[in-house]
Amino acid sequence: MNSRLKEIADEILTHDRIVIVSHVRPDGDTLSCAYAMKEMLKNKGKSVLCVCHERVSERLSFLCDEPILLPGEIPSDFGQTLVLTLDVASTSMLGDCASLLTGVRSIKIDHHNGHDAYADVNYTEEKTAACAEIIYDVAEYWDCMTDKVCDLLYAGISFDTGCFKHSNVTQQTHLKAAYLVSRGVNTNRINKLLFDEKTLSEIEGLKLTYNLLTFFRNGRIALVCIDNEMKKQYGLTDDDLADTSQIPIEVKGVMLGITIKEKSGESGVYKISMRSRQGVDASAICNKLNGGGHTCAAGGSIKASSREEAIQKVIAAAGEV
Numbered sequence: 001m002n003s004r005l006k007e008i009a010d011e012i013l014t015h016d017r018i019v020i021v022s023h024v025r026p027d028g029d030t031l032s033c034a035y036a037m038k039e040m041l042k043n044k045g046k047s048v049l050c051v052c053h054e055r056v057s058e059r060l061s062f063l064c065d066e067p068i069l070l071p072g073e074i075p076s077d078f079g080q081t082l083v084l085t086l087d088v089a090s091t092s093m094l095g096d097c098a099s100l101l102t103g104v105r106s107i108k109i110d111h112h113n114g115h116d117a118y119a120d121v122n123y124t125e126e127k128t129a130a131c132a133e134i135i136y137d138v139a140e141y142w143d144c145m146t147d148k149v150c151d152l153l154y155a156g157i158s159f160d161t162g163c164f165k166h167s168n169v170t171q172q173t174h175l176k177a178a179y180l181v182s183r184g185v186n187t188n189r190i191n192k193l194l195f196d197e198k199t200l201s202e203i204e205g206l207k208l209t210y211n212l213l214t215f216f217r218n219g220r221i222a223l224v225c226i227d228n229e230m231k232k233q234y235g236l237t238d239d240d241l242a243d244t245s246q247i248p249i250e251v252k253g254v255m256l257g258i259t260i261k262e263k264s265g266e267s268g269v270y271k272i273s274m275r276s277r278q279g280v281d282a283s284a285i286c287n288k289l290n291g292g293g294h295t296c297a298a299g300g301s302i303k304a305s306s307r308e309e310a311i312q313k314v315i316a317a318a319g320e321v
């Protein structure tokens, strides 16, 4: 572990009351990091709360030993002296948790491209596949690898690598996972819960996604766009559609896979998720669409008056890059 991360880890331990923040639409990495960090700090006698802009989906709730708090639910007398954000690339990814950073010491630990230095201390490892890999280093440094911490770190790493399939996987990723497996992590159980078990309505969401696949630029771009009317028509929630981002890029020959979903309750706002093959920088395209992320996986958000307009805007941005 490098000396800068050691310094940050040392500083965290100087605080006794800590709020850990996960990013909006909390995923398996941000949650695993938060709950592993909470476990370690609790074992060191600290008071810790895990907080997020919104609730955790049912699928990922197995990662949380107690429900995540919304920012407004932090007891007014908690008296945190540190806010620690894990896997949160930018202010917009903090959502309503952004206000928690005013008037209190803040540390950001992350692994996304781009440098939104919204905290007092900003630590980013861009080449690291999962934020959980960074928290792994902290756990090792603190000598805090309990069974529970090992389970959570494995889940975070597996989640952000698509079960070790994405191009972000490195030798380090496997070495860290191998150690966690040697400690007895039930990889089969965790990976099943993360990737394989789907509800019937999630299957309906996948069916709709496959049906809506459209191709641009001689089949090099595959796109799916789902608006609120469609969600209503098919009785689908956002959770039912959470696993669809990977589908367009699965088509052979596609270099850029795009999913666009109108935000529930915010008509006219479209969230974009992109996956790309080598040579296509998804984060550069998403930078043009009020977002960012990794080279091969990124996201953004636009306003459009119709589904067609949303598609047109996104394809135009992709064309520029």
Ligand SMILES: [Mn+2]
Pocket (backbone or CB within 6 Å): 029, 030, 087, 111, 129, 130, 131, 160
């Ligand atoms: Mn992550």
